[in-house]
Amino acid sequence: MDKAVTLYELIERSAKAALDLQGQDGTMPPGHNGPWNDPETPLRNTGYWLVTFLKAYKITGSPKYLEAAQRAADFLASDAARPGGGAFWHRNNPKREASNGLIGQAWTIEALASASEQLDRPELGKLAEGVFLRHRFDASRGLWSKLNVDGTRSRLSRTFNQQIWFAAAGSMVARLPQGSTGIGERVHRFLDHLPQYLHFDSRGIFNHVLDPMRLSRRRHFINLRSKQSGAYKKRTDLLAVGYHTFNMYGLALLNQTCAGHPFWENKSLPRMWESIISQRFNQLAENNPYSYRYNPSGIEIAFALFVFRPDLTDLRGTYLAEQFRRWFNFKTNFMEGGGAGDPLTLAARLYEATRLPDCLIFPRET
Numbered sequence: 311m312d313k314a315v316t317l318y319e320l321i322e323r324s325a326k327a328a329l330d331l332q333g334q335d336g337t338m339p340p341g342h343n344g345p346w347n348d349p350e351t352p353l354r355n356t357g358y359w360l361v362t363f364l365k366a367y368k369i370t371g372s373p374k375y376l377e378a379a380q381r382a383a384d385f386l387a388s389d390a391a392r393p394g395g396g397a398f399w400h401r402n403n404p405k406r407e408a409s410n411g412l413i414g415q416a417w418t419i420e421a422l423a424s425a426s427e428q429l430d431r432p433e434l435g436k437l438a439e440g441v442f443l444r445h446r447f448d449a450s451r452g453l454w455s456k457l458n459v460d461g462t463r464s465r466l467s468r469t470f471n472q473q474i475w476f477a478a479a480g481s482m483v484a485r486l487p488q489g490s491t492g493i494g495e496r497v498h499r500f501l502d503h504l505p506q507y508l509h510f511d512s513r514g515i516f517n518h519v520l521d522p523m524r525l526s527r528r529r530h531f532i533n534l535r536s537k538q539s540g541a542y543k544k545r546t547d548l549l550a551v552g553y554h555t556f557n558m559y560g561l562a563l564l565n566q567t568c569a570g571h572p573f574w575e576n577k578s579l580p581r582m583w584e585s586i587i588s589q590r591f592n593q594l595a596e597n598n599p600y601s602y603r604y605n606p607s608g609i610e611i612a613f614a615l616f617v618f619r620p621d622l623t624d625l626r627g628t629y630l631a632e633q634f635r636r637w638f639n640f641k642t643n644f645m646e647g648g649g650a651g652d653p654l655t656l657a658a659r660l661y662e663a664t665r666l667p668d669c670l671i672f673p674r675e676t
Contacts, residue, residue: 317663317666321663322370324644325365325366328362328644328657333352336381336382338352338382340355341655341658342652343652345651349403351399356382356385357382357422358658358661360424360425379428382421383429386398387422391418393459396457396460396462397441397457397458398459400414409459412476415479416476420479427486439490439493441457445476447496452502453466453473468520470507471518473500478561480493481568497567508576514585514588515585516553518549548600551598552598552599552600552601554591555601555607561614563665602633602637608637612663613663627670630663644660
């Protein structure tokens with residue numbers, strides 16, 4: 311692409327192309343959970359595109375996007391999305407949780423909260439609230455356990471990004487007109503405990519896995535990690551780098567919904583945003599399979615900077631341009647290019663850009 315385009319132009323182009331992919335039941339084509347290679351149900355990508363359709367409608371006023379959003383919302387609220395009456399059904403891999411842990415639920419709750427507010431459909435918010443509150447919450451640790459599709463409860467989630475995103479999704483529900491005060495209280499309790507879970511390595515990158523049983527004695531927890539196998543450390547480091555910007559996006563969401571919480575005065579916060587714009591981190595993320603081609607790091611960094619460092623406007627644009635230069639296919643108008651391993655999911659994750667203000671970007675075809 312030779313001339314500059316705006317972010318909102320790309321969002322509208324992609325939404326327009328996606329209209330042709332929507333099924334009569336409101337579903338959008340599922341991917342396979344990126345590098346995790348789990349066959350997925352349509353739920354995840356339908357939720358993503360729901361948010362993008364809502365944004366395209368806001369940008370253009372065209373009823374075709376409103377109708378597409380209504381159909382997508384209808385699917386998320388259908389029995390097919392929760393066939394067991396418990397958690398939303400996200401994965402088709404019999405060896406892994408069908409709910410996709412807390413993160414699958416967070417994505418659907420997030421989409422329902424957005425749709426409830428923008429479509430004036432309070433029943434969607436009540437559905438999101440009900441599923442959220444069925445997840446067991448350990449107030450003494452400020453952490454949630456997973457919920458199965460059949461409604462039975464599972465173990466506490468030890469994945470850092472999933473706890474952050476579940477809290478962020480809950481905070482969106484709590485802010486709805488009919489939002490639950492119980493959800494807001496749990497989210498604030500999570501933020502109360504969050505400082506004890508903020509462990510960075512020398513590069514400023516978050517630990518990927520929590521060990522809540524040992525976090526009351528943090529020094530012992532760090533020593534325990536030093537005894538782990540080299541293969542395990544290599545694997546968790548790959549995940550930590552690949553999910554670092556995803557963590558930052560989730561924290562930025564929480565900042566927007568819970569800006570008055572004392573957590574945001576934590577002295578560790580500057581290190582969080584400094585790490586994502588460091589040359590060292592960008593070199594590590596360059597070829598990480600969980601980074602730009604799965605978690606859209608260029609968009610995630612841009613949003614984190616928008617929230618935490620709004621003065622860095624030019625740098626925000628630089629990261630957006632990098633994401634679209636490498637991964638946006640201007641022939642199909644989907645964010646799927648550059649050898650993405652799961653193009654359907656990456657294309658749908660354009661929705662993360664809908665929370666940014668419009669700006670000029672300068673991508674080119676590759």
